[in-house]
Amino acid sequence: MNMRLKDKIVIVTGAASGFGEAIARLFAEQGASIIVADISDKKGEEVAGSLPLAKFVHCDVTRIDDVQALVAAAEDAFGGLDILVNNAGTTHQRKSLLEVSEDEFDKVYATNVKSIYLGAIHGIPALQRRGGGVILNIASTAGLRPRPGLTWYNGTKGAVITLTKSMAIELAPDKIRVCAINPVIGETALLTSFMGGPDTPQLREEFISGIPLGRMSRPDDIARAALFLCSEDAEFITGVCMEVDGGRCI
Numbered sequence: 001m002n003m004r005l006k007d008k009i010v011i012v013t014g015a016a017s018g019f020g021e022a023i024a025r026l027f028a029e030q031g032a033s034i035i036v037a038d039i040s041d042k043k044g045e046e047v048a049g050s051l052p053l054a055k056f057v058h059c060d061v062t063r064i065d066d067v068q069a070l071v072a073a074a075e076d077a078f079g080g081l082d083i084l085v086n087n088a089g090t091t092h093q094r095k096s097l098l099e100v101s102e103d104e105f106d107k108v109y110a111t112n113v114k115s116i117y118l119g120a121i122h123g124i125p126a127l128q129r130r131g132g133g134v135i136l137n138i139a140s141t142a143g144l145r146p147r148p149g150l151t152w153y154n155g156t157k158g159a160v161i162t163l164t165k166s167m168a169i170e171l172a173p174d175k176i177r178v179c180a181i182n183p184v185i186g187e188t189a190l191l192t193s194f195m196g197g198p199d200t201p202q203l204r205e206e207f208i209s210g211i212p213l214g215r216m217s218r219p220d221d222i223a224r225a226a227l228f229l230c231s232e233d234a235e236f237i238t239g240v241c242m243e244v245d246g247g248r249c250i
Contacts, residue, residue, distance in 0.1 A: 003031030004231040009078040011035040011070060011123070013061050013115070014088030016043035018188035019138060022219030023085055023226045028052060030227060033078040037061075037070050038088070053078075061088045061115035062107075064122075071122040081126035083230050086119050087138045089156075094149040094196025105152050112156035116163050124176065132175025134230045137164050138222070139180040141245045149196055157182075161241050168239030177238040179229045184245035186217035212247030 010027050014020035016038035024034050028051040036051070037059040038044040048056035055077045059070045074081045090111045092104040116137060127133035142150060143157030161180060168178040185194050185207050195203050208215060225244045228234055243249045 004227060004233070005083075006031035008032045008082040008230075009035075009074055009080050010083040010085065010230075011037055011074050011081060012085040012087055013037045013059065013070075013119070016040040016047055018190075019183065019186065019219050019222045020085070020087040021047055022223035023087060024051065024054070026220075026223040026227055027083075027230070028054060030231075032083070035070065035074045035077065061086075061118065062110035064118055067115075067118040068122045071126050075126060080130045081123060082130055082133045083136065084119055084123040084127070084133070085136045085138070085226065085230070086116055088115060089138060089190075091150065091153040091190055091193050093193050094147075096149065097151040100152050108153055108156055112153075113159045113163075116160060120167065124171065124174075127176050128174055133177075135167065135171075135176065135178045136226055136230055137178070137180040139164065139182050139241060141182045141184045141243060141248050143241075144182060144243070144249050150194065164241055165239045172238060177234070179234070179238060180241040181222055181225050181229070182241055182243045182245060182249070183217045183222050184211055184243075184248040186219070186222070188219065191216075210248060211245065212250065215246060217244060217246070 005027055010032045012020050012024045015024040015036040028034050033053040036044050036048040036056045039060050044056040048054040057070050057073045059066045092100045137160050139160040140157035142154040143161045146154035164178055164180040221244050
């Protein structure tokens with residue numbers, strides 16, 4: 001079997017569940033050593049414990065000390081860093097843009113945008129020490145096709161898309177590729193917040209009706225796209241923000 005990430009050292013944030021867990025599991029299957037980063041200690045330890053070469057690190061991606069310690073843990077445990085997957089994210093409840101509190105706004109921007117900055121500040125030097133690598137940001141179709149009721153969340157994902165492209169240009173001389181994935185609404189723990197109500201067949205249909213392929217995204221969809229973008233198969237691809245969206249953004 002051809003291991004597409006053999007001997008690569010990978011940090012995946014938000015890896016205790018959802019998209020992040022699927023990415024961590026697939027990357028581990030492909031030969032990578034994984035740092036499972038999350039604020040959920042119990043689930044994070046379980047995920048790391050189920051992988052062949054993995055270590056759990058508690059990390060709040062909005063805190064600079066946590067992110068610094070996260071990168072140091074990758075270097076201490078496995079000897080470096082080759083791939084940084086900025087997956088951790090959150091949203092506010094779907095509601096009027098005027099009803100989102102300042103605390104909610106600050107949390108969403110810190111988790112979804114500031115985390116990219118902190119990951120860059122501490123992750124890029126580690127990638128440079130390895131002679132290059134990959135940064136993969138998990139953005140969203142919300143940054144391209146905004147849905148009403150998620151305005152401030154949409155803004156964070158628009159920022160991630162722009163940051164991805166700008167980072168790709170600036171880091172190209174260092175042989176660091178920077179890409180993003182734009183998932184359509186997915187079957188994860190954030191689903192009810194995105195939908196703004198209980199997960200009912202009627203509310204699901206409201207969202208699925210705008211997805212030509214007729215379903216929501218699944219964690220494995222995102223993991224497979226992530227594997228491609230982080231592998232040598234994509235060695236000449238940078239600055240790409242790939243829609244994994246069943247046609248939502250067409």
